[in-house]
Amino acid sequence: ATVGNIITLYVGATGCEVRTPAGSNVKINNVDSDGTNEAAIPATTLCTFTCTTTTDWILTAVDELGAVITAIVPDAA
Numbered sequence: 001a002t003v004g005n006i007i008t009l010y011v012g013a014t015g016c017e018v019r020t021p022a023g024s025n026v027k028i029n030n031v032d033s034d035g036t037n038e039a040a041i042p043a044t045t046l047c048t049f050t051c052t053t054t055t056d057w058i059l060t061a062v063d064e065l066g067a068v069i070t071a072i073v074p075d076a077a
Helices: none
Strands: 006-011 014-017 037-041 045-053 055-063
Touching: none
Parallel strands: none
Antiparallel strands: 006 045, 014 037, 045 055
16 A cells, blocks of 8 residues: 555445454554444445555445445444
């Protein structure tokens, strides 16, 4: 991961779950998401992942109307 990288993802009609590679100790929104936890992305959501350190990503999201979605906190798979 390179600090400053930004990944933008649009999730269509079906939601999805995002996790980091197993054993990587990489966090999404300050939660280790390498296999045991994952971020559930709702359908019709535009997500932005921003790399802030080599092991940390901040996830923000808006719905199909452009309204900010409450923080997505990864939880048990």
